[in-house]
Amino acid sequence: MTLAAPPGSSQLRKDPSAPWRYLDLVLLFCAGTIATLGILTVYSATKGSGPIADASAAQRQAIFVVLGVGVMAVTALIDYNVLRHWARIIYGGIIVLLAAVLVVGAEVKGIKAWFLIGPVQLQPSELAKVGLVIVLAWYLARQPAVLPLRSVATALALSAVPMVLILLQPDLGTMLVFVVTVMGMLLVGGIRPKHMVVLLLIGAIGFTAILSSGTLEDYQTDRLKVFVDPEGVDEQVRYNLAQAQIAISSGGMLGQGWGEGSQTQLDFVPEQQTDFIFTAVGEELGFVGAGLLMLLYGVLSLRILRAAQLSRDRFGMLLATGALCVLAFHVFQNIGMSMGIMPITGIPLPLMSAGGSSTLAWFALLGLVLNVRMRRYR
Numbered sequence: 340m341t342l343a344a345p346p347g348s349s350q351l352r353k354d355p356s357a358p359w360r361y362l363d364l365v366l367l368f369c370a371g372t373i374a375t376l377g378i379l380t381v382y383s384a385t386k387g388s389g390p391i392a393d394a395s396a397a398q399r400q401a402i403f404v405v406l407g408v409g410v411m412a413v414t415a416l417i418d419y420n421v422l423r424h425w426a427r428i429i430y431g432g433i434i435v436l437l438a439a440v441l442v443v444g445a446e447v448k449g450i451k452a453w454f455l456i457g458p459v460q461l462q463p464s465e466l467a468k469v470g471l472v473i474v475l476a477w478y479l480a481r482q483p484a485v486l487p488l489r490s491v492a493t494a495l496a497l498s499a500v501p502m503v504l505i506l507l508q509p510d511l512g513t514m515l516v517f518v519v520t521v522m523g524m525l526l527v528g529g530i531r532p533k534h535m536v537v538l539l540l541i542g543a544i545g546f547t548a549i550l551s552s553g554t555l556e557d558y559q560t561d562r563l564k565v566f567v568d569p570e571g572v573d574e575q576v577r578y579n580l581a582q583a584q585i586a587i588s589s590g591g592m593l594g595q596g597w598g599e600g601s602q603t604q605l606d607f608v609p610e611q612q613t614d615f616i617f618t619a620v621g622e623e624l625g626f627v628g629a630g631l632l633m634l635l636y637g638v639l640s641l642r643i644l645r646a647a648q649l650s651r652d653r654f655g656m657l658l659a660t661g662a663l664c665v666l667a668f669h670v671f672q673n674i675g676m677s678m679g680i681m682p683i684t685g686i687p688l689p690l691m692s693a694g695g696s697s698t699l700a701w702f703a704l705l706g707l708v709l710n711v712r713m714r715r716y717r
Contacts (some may be wrong), residue, residue, distance in 0.1 A: 358713035362415075366642040366712075369635045370690060370705055374404045374698075376632065377616070383598045384594040384619045385515035385693075387523045396612055396693055403695040407702030414706030418714060419655060426477035430497070433470035436463035437504035452508045464505050464513045469703045471501060471517060472524075472661030479528035480654035486529045494525060495538075500569040506549065512684035516668055518542060523664035524657055527647075533706035579615070583677050587621035587629075594625030614685050617677040634668045636689070646712040655711035661703040 382397030422429070440463050444451045454461040474497060482490040498521045505514050523541075526535060550560070584603035595601065600622035602608055608615050621629045640663060647659035666689055673688040675681030687697050 345525050361713045361715065362707040363642055363646065363709055363712050364462050366639060366646075366705065366709065369639040369642070370702075371630070373635050373690040374407075374467075376620075377693075379597065379687075380616055380619050380623075380691065381612045381693045383600070383623060384603055384616065386598070387604075388604075389643055397401075400698070404702075405699040406695075410699055411702040411706035411709070414477070414708040415713065417710070419658060419710040420652075422473050423480075423654065423659075426474050428579050429470045430474045433463065433467040433501055434504070437467060437501055439463075441504065441507055442662055445590060450508050450510055452510055452662050462694070463512055464508070465694075465696035465700040467501050467505070468513075468516060468520070468665055469700050469707075471498065471520060471657060472704065472707070474523050474666065475521065475528075476599070476654055476657035477663055479524060479657050480652070482528070484529050485531065486525070486534075488534060491525065491530055491534055495521070510685075511549075512672075512686040515672070515684060516665060516686065519668040520661055520664040524661050527660045528657060531635045568665075578598070579683060580679055580694065583615050583618045585680055586611075586615075586618040587678060589640075590625040592626050594621075594628055596624045597623050599623060607624070613687055614673070614683075614692065615677055617674050618694050619689075633674070636666075640667055640670075643708050646708045646715075649715045651715050655714070659708050659711050662708050665704060666701075673679060 376568065377572040377648070378397055378401050381400045382392075382394060386392035386394065404529060439452055440454060443454070445453045445455045447538075452464055453463055454463070477492060478494055478497060479486070479490075496516060502514055502517045506518065522538065525538075530538075582602060586600065586608050589595070589602060590600070598604070600619060603619045603622055608618050611619055617629070617632075620632055624632075627629070643659055643663040643666065647656045647663065649657040650659060669686055669689050672681050672684060672686045673692075676683045676686075687694055689701050690698065
């Protein structure tokens with residue numbers, strides 16, 4: 340037995356004059372839940388063990404989440420096809436920002452990746468992820484369904500400029516995000532399999548060359564050595580990974596309770612509010628809490644994939660595909676490095692890790708996905 344649709348519902352459902360009717364509420368629920376959990380976890384990881392809790396980091400993150408929701412609303416409400424006309428300007432803007440940060444940016448742990456604007460830090464490489472998705476989607480959407488070699492080469496050239504600038508910071512983690520995003524968008528955009536195989540081989544050779552060139556800081560190289568040969572490095576180099584694994588394993592099935600994790604409250608895990616925030620979830624909420632978080636990411640990824648499938652045009656499909664590539668790699672890499680199955684690269688966990696630039700960038704990407712889905716009938 341099938342349920343009959345109400346009279347006129349098909350026309351209403353496909354009414355292009357009211358795109359807000361097709362707002363993806365499941366995506367919004369997943370994003371909002373993850374962001375809320377992120378604020379709570381940042382608070383737990385930074386409040387300290389003293390009698391007076393320090394809520395400043397959580398308050399900053401909450402402010403950026405609110406601003407991010409505003410950014411998401413703007414990027415969702417303006418027809419995404421407008422971006423076709425702005426793609427060249429967006430590309431030029433990210434190149435200028437990435438070049439400028441190398442000259443006047445602030446250096447932290449050997450990486451020159453931030454502008455200091457009063458009390459606010461702006462990281463152009465996070466915004467460049469959004470820009471890269473837009474620019475590549477714009478370019479590939481104009482190409483044939485099966486990409487000729489010249490189109491592939493042009494797309495790689497467009498991507499190479501910001502990637503080189505990011506490598507000069509040097510920020511290996513963000514560069515890897517760019518590599519995965521470019522590969523994913525080329526694959527969906529119609530690259531020939533033989534060309535993809537060649538690119539993968541070139542990428543492997545290039546990655547090896549980077550590791551042996553001395554471009555990376557010593558601590559970045561040590562992080563990779565820990566993954567390849569944990570026993571071949573000294574104990575201090577293994578500290579991050581060891582403490583992260585202890586925190587996750589100590590959570591058990593249900594966790595030690597929010598704000599009660601021993602590793603978290605005693606600051607044993609470095610950078611726990613940013614790179615290693617998943618360890619706080621694992622310790623305080625346990626296997627169940629960490630599993631539910633991964634489930635939310637899984638549902639969020641499926642909703643983005645669905646938006647790509649429903650897109651009315653190639654440009655929208657590629658925008659959603661790019662957002663999915665960025666999200667999926669971030670989640671896989673961040674959780675993987677916390678568990679010791681991926682190298683430590685300093686990639687934040689989407690919507691969870693503290694950071695203004697990354698939070699705004701994530702909401703902008705989700706706004707683009709909502710935009711594509713909302714206008715699928717127009």
